[in-house]
Amino acid sequence: MTGRRAAVAGVVATAALAGAVLLGLTIGSQVVGLPTVLDAVLHPQDTQLHRVVTESRIPRTALGLVVGTALGAAGALMQGLTRNALADPGILGVNAGASFAVAIAVAVVGSSQFPVLMVAALIGAVLATLAVVLIGSVSRGNPITLVLAGVALAAVLGGATTALVLIRPTAFLAMRSWESGSLAGRDLDLLTTAGPAIAAGLLLAVAMTRNLDTLALGDDAAVALGVDVRRTRAGVIVAVTLLAGTATAVAGPVAFLGLAVPHVARGLVGSAMTALVPLSAVLGAAVVVVADVVGRVVISPQEVPVGIVMAFVAAPLLVWFGRSAKLPQL
Amino acid sequence: MSAVNRDGWTARRGLETRERRTLGALALLLVVAVGLSLSVGSTFVDPARVIGALIGTEDGGIRLLVVEWRLPRALAAVAFGAALGLSGLVFQTITRNELGSPDVIGLTTGAYTGALVVITSGSGSGTAVTVGALVGGFATAAVVAALVAGRGDLGYRIVIIGIGVSAVLASVNAWMLLRARLEVAISASIWGSGSLNGVGWSQLRTPLLVIGVLGLLLLCARRGIWALQLGDDLARGLGTRVTATKVGLLALAVGLTAVVTAAAGPIAFVALAAPHLAAALVRPGPVHLAATALLGAALLTVADVVGQHAIPGRAIPVGLVTLVLGGAYLIWFVLRSARRLT
Amino acid sequence: MTDAHLLVAEDLSLGYGRDTIVEMLSLRIPPGRITAIVGANACGKSTLLRGLARLLAPRSGSVLLDGRSLQTMPSRDIARTLGMLPQSPSAPSGITVLDLVKRGRHPHRTWLQAWGPEDDDAVFEALTSTSVLELEDTPVDELSGGQRQRVWIAMALAQRTDVLLLDEPTTFLDVAHQVEVLDLLVDLNDSGRTIVMVLHDLGLAARYADHVVAMRDGAIVAEGAPGDVVTEDLVHDVFGLRCRVETDPVSGTLLVVPIGRRRTHESP
Numbered sequence: 001m002t003g004r005r006a007a008v009a010g011v012v013a014t015a016a017l018a019g020a021v022l023l024g025l026t027i028g029s030q031v032v033g034l035p036t037v038l039d040a041v042l043h044p045q046d047t048q049l050h051r052v053v054t055e056s057r058i059p060r061t062a063l064g065l066v067v068g069t070a071l072g073a074a075g076a077l078m079q080g081l082t083r084n085a086l087a088d089p090g091i092l093g094v095n096a097g098a099s100f101a102v103a104i105a106v107a108v109v110g111s112s113q114f115p116v117l118m119v120a121a122l123i124g125a126v127l128a129t130l131a132v133v134l135i136g137s138v139s140r141g142n143p144i145t146l147v148l149a150g151v152a153l154a155a156v157l158g159g160a161t162t163a164l165v166l167i168r169p170t171a172f173l174a175m176r177s178w179e180s181g182s183l184a185g186r187d188l189d190l191l192t193t194a195g196p197a198i199a200a201g202l203l204l205a206v207a208m209t210r211n212l213d214t215l216a217l218g219d220d221a222a223v224a225l226g227v228d229v230r231r232t233r234a235g236v237i238v239a240v241t242l243l244a245g246t247a248t249a250v251a252g253p254v255a256f257l258g259l260a261v262p263h264v265a266r267g268l269v270g271s272a273m274t275a276l277v278p279l280s281a282v283l284g285a286a287v288v289v290v291a292d293v294v295g296r297v298v299i300s301p302q303e304v305p306v307g308i309v310m311a312f313v314a315a316p317l318l319v320w321f322g323r324s325a326k327l328p329q330l
Numbered sequence: 331m332s333a334v335n336r337d338g339w340t341a342r343r344g345l346e347t348r349e350r351r352t353l354g355a356l357a358l359l360l361v362v363a364v365g366l367s368l369s370v371g372s373t374f375v376d377p378a379r380v381i382g383a384l385i386g387t388e389d390g391g392i393r394l395l396v397v398e399w400r401l402p403r404a405l406a407a408v409a410f411g412a413a414l415g416l417s418g419l420v421f422q423t424i425t426r427n428e429l430g431s432p433d434v435i436g437l438t439t440g441a442y443t444g445a446l447v448v449i450t451s452g453s454g455s456g457t458a459v460t461v462g463a464l465v466g467g468f469a470t471a472a473v474v475a476a477l478v479a480g481r482g483d484l485g486y487r488i489v490i491i492g493i494g495v496s497a498v499l500a501s502v503n504a505w506m507l508l509r510a511r512l513e514v515a516i517s518a519s520i521w522g523s524g525s526l527n528g529v530g531w532s533q534l535r536t537p538l539l540v541i542g543v544l545g546l547l548l549l550c551a552r553r554g555i556w557a558l559q560l561g562d563d564l565a566r567g568l569g570t571r572v573t574a575t576k577v578g579l580l581a582l583a584v585g586l587t588a589v590v591t592a593a594a595g596p597i598a599f600v601a602l603a604a605p606h607l608a609a610a611l612v613r614p615g616p617v618h619l620a621a622t623a624l625l626g627a628a629l630l631t632v633a634d635v636v637g638q639h640a641i642p643g644r645a646i647p648v649g650l651v652t653l654v655l656g657g658a659y660l661i662w663f664v665l666r667s668a669r670r671l672t
Numbered sequence: 673m674t675d676a677h678l679l680v681a682e683d684l685s686l687g688y689g690r691d692t693i694v695e696m697l698s699l700r701i702p703p704g705r706i707t708a709i710v711g712a713n714a715c716g717k718s719t720l721l722r723g724l725a726r727l728l729a730p731r732s733g734s735v736l737l738d739g740r741s742l743q744t745m746p747s748r749d750i751a752r753t754l755g756m757l758p759q760s761p762s763a764p765s766g767i768t769v770l771d772l773v774k775r776g777r778h779p780h781r782t783w784l785q786a787w788g789p790e791d792d793d794a795v796f797e798a799l800t801s802t803s804v805l806e807l808e809d810t811p812v813d814e815l816s817g818g819q820r821q822r823v824w825i826a827m828a829l830a831q832r833t834d835v836l837l838l839d840e841p842t843t844f845l846d847v848a849h850q851v852e853v854l855d856l857l858v859d860l861n862d863s864g865r866t867i868v869m870v871l872h873d874l875g876l877a878a879r880y881a882d883h884v885v886a887m888r889d890g891a892i893v894a895e896g897a898p899g900d901v902v903t904e905d906l907v908h909d910v911f912g913l914r915c916r917v918e919t920d921p922v923s924g925t926l927l928v929v930p931i932g933r934r935r936t937h938e939s940p
Contacts, residue, residue: 318494
């Protein structure tokens with residue numbers, strides 16, 4: 001895996017990101033020209049266009065970047081950890097835990113204020129991840145056990161969630177809008193809480209990548225090469241929880257991003273985590289922002305939540321992989 | 331070659347005592363579950379009177395309650411549970427993966443899509459929903475089949491492509507639910523959780539017939555399953571036409587799942603868990619097939635009883651109960667097998 | 673006494689995906705004899721065996737069993753004459769030895785037929801000739817490597833085929849078990865069975881085979897009796913190994929003594 005290939009990929013990804021940001025700021029139910037956008041940032045006035053930019057476009061794009069970065073990186077880490085090309089942060093129970101906690105907040109506690117839901121989602125994500133890890137750790141972190149444990153927990157929590165909301169129709173309404181993963185109506189202030197958490201997660205992720213690559217050679221080989229296997233696994237899991245948990249708390253469950261983006265990135269730079277994680281992060285950011293734009297535009301003036309758009313994007317990718325002559329190996 | 335005494339030795343073995351006991355226990359469990367299903371309710375009918383109603387000595391209100399209302403539902407649970415369990419067994423064999431199940435290839439999601447289209451477009455008639463679900467399920471299976479066709483390594487590809495197709499359909503479903511009016515969305519969600527509510531004799535007739543026919547065909551095709559369990563190479567070496575057998579078995583499994591999903595909505599986990607649980611109790615072969623059917627039937631029947639009566643005054647759809655029970659069991663199963671490995 | 677069957681590859685080309693591994697290869701398997709196919713890793717020997725067993729469809733050319741092309745014969749008919757043991761066979765977990773060996777009867781039973789005395793005979797013979805009768809109720813997972821391999825061979829024997837193809841039957845076994853399995857194959861050959869096996873150990877091939885086929889890069893470099901094929905020049909040609917060929921003091925067959933860089937009296 002030559003450095004040159006990585007450099008080219010990096011350039012492509014950055015260009016894609018810049019393009020995505022551009023689209024995110026300008027395209028929507030109304031097209032806002034770039035000069036107007038700059039104007040709104042530098043000399044904000046109380047016009048409708050400027051408000052669209054400052055209250056909708058900028059927050060959505062900024063949050064989209066943050067969420068996409070987090071989920072892209074988390075997905076790459078998950079696939080490296082479980083040595084399974086089909087792994088997704090949702091498998092560690094992040095989405096299921098978050099949804100369940102939100103359902104409890106809405107149905108039992110009775111609140112549907114967004115900050116409350118966000119805290120609930122984060123708590124739920126962390127607890128669910130801990131549970132899955134605990135269960136999966138019985139076999140010393142065997143990837144298959146981890147995946148099975150996550151699938152099982154997600155099923156249990158999913159059933160409990162549905163049962164809860166069917167009992168309370170008001171809860172159903174609130175969950176319905178939260179469940180699809182959306183960037184709409186989120187305040188830019190969220191960035192002050194979500195930002196540091198995701199930054200911490202990213203730093204931890206980058207710190208873990210080299211060891212994760214060595215771990216891919218097998219536990220015994222990794223120990224022989226001086227890697228602390230348990231600490232590396234723990235570090236990766238904490239990183240994934242921080243990244244995916246926060247992202248889910250901000251935007252609701254966005255499935256398949258963590259699954260699809262690393263596959264594309266792998267096609268560009270290969271399986272080495274040291275290149276894959278950063279590239280997945282950048283590509284993830286670009287994809288989420290573009291998905292959000294598509295959601296705004298495709299049936300304008302109505303909106304399709306970004307979570308739903310993601311599934312439509314990821315699905316053809318998976319089908320393409322399923323049909324390719326060489327099956328994705330990790 | 332040593333001269334070994336062959337007195338009366340035969341390779342043909344009946345069931346071992348242990349397995350006879352296991353199958354017996356499973357059958358007993360099923361009978362008890364059905365019994366509960368017929369007795370428990372807003373009006374408790376004690377077992378003696380249940381039997382009376384069944385054989386015809388009771389009449390009037392009790393007979394109506396037991397035979398006309400509760401019995402079809404109980405039978406549905408038994409038949410649907412067995413069908414799902416067997417379907418799961420076939421999927422796991424063909425995908426050579428413990429996680430292989432009809433849920434994974436998007437079949438149940440597609441059935442839900444078909445049903446949602448019907449429900450959200452206004453016509454709420456039961457038959458229309460059933461038809462919608464059938465069309466949705468088969469269309470999905472056809473799409474996945476078309477996308478998989480022409481490539482080897484059937485098992486792995488089906489899972490990947492199935493997940494992809496499932497993702498699209500799940501989003502379409504979420505979208506439809508989002509756009510629908512609240513009451514419509516809620517009732518659609520209940521259908522989507524898998525429910526045996528309102529399954530009476532008239533609704534049961536066709537599914538029961540179809541399940542019977544497909545089950546019989548599966549029984550005839552069982553040797554294909556044993557061959558495939560050895561892997562493609564050995565199966566081919568033993569004279570099996572591997573691709574044709576896989577396609578045939580898959581068609582049967584799809585049929586079994588589709589008919590259940592059309593009648594009761596997507597019921598998760600029975601197809602996944604029943605074969606696993608059965609494998610933990612008995613050895614591979616025809617015994618496993620029987621145990622899977624019995625276990626699937628028992629699971630769904632118990633789940634339905636729990637769903638109806640666990641929370642007084644609130645009926646929980648059976649699909650949710652299987653989800654929670656199945657998931658919890660799988661967690662225990664994972665813990666146990668992981669412990670065995672370490 | 674078994675019938676001698678003639679297995680012939682004619683201008684056979686085999687491959688996976690876009691790669692062609694074996695091209696225009698012709699081979700006649702001597703009936704009633706033990707043939708060993710040898711060669712370095714990735715030389716195509718497994719591919720050739722799979723092609724002979726009809727597990728892989730030919731790109732061009734054909735494989736003929738007694739003059740009939742395998743592609744035209746119903747798979748079940750082939751399975752009554754030709755048995756194959758792949759490299760790493762897998763059995764469903766929990767299956768007992770008896771149940772596994774019984775599955776070897778598959779080609780002889782249609783779904784109308786009940787289990788009959790001939791099936792019993794076949795299974796019994798298979799279990800006794802591989803000495804696994806006393807293990808019949810043991811789960812296969814609990815057996816040692818050597819025992820497991822014998823059980824797989826028993827399954828192939830239950831098939832009652834006159835031709836037996838084995839892909840690296842000794843690779844994962846320790847030395848004692850390797851010899852055990854190969855001795856068993858000689859027993860089976862005594863009754864006239866044609867045996868074709870891919871072996872990676874040249875010495876064992878020289879000792880146990882009547883006919884050796886040496887391959888390199890998908891083509892046959894030499895074939896014939898061990899004495900003709902296992903020569904110092906050929907070993908160097910096929911395996912890239914310098915060696916000395918001596919007579920084995922135990923069996924009187926050929927012994928391949930490798931010459932490396934170190935620990936040798938020979939000059940480089």
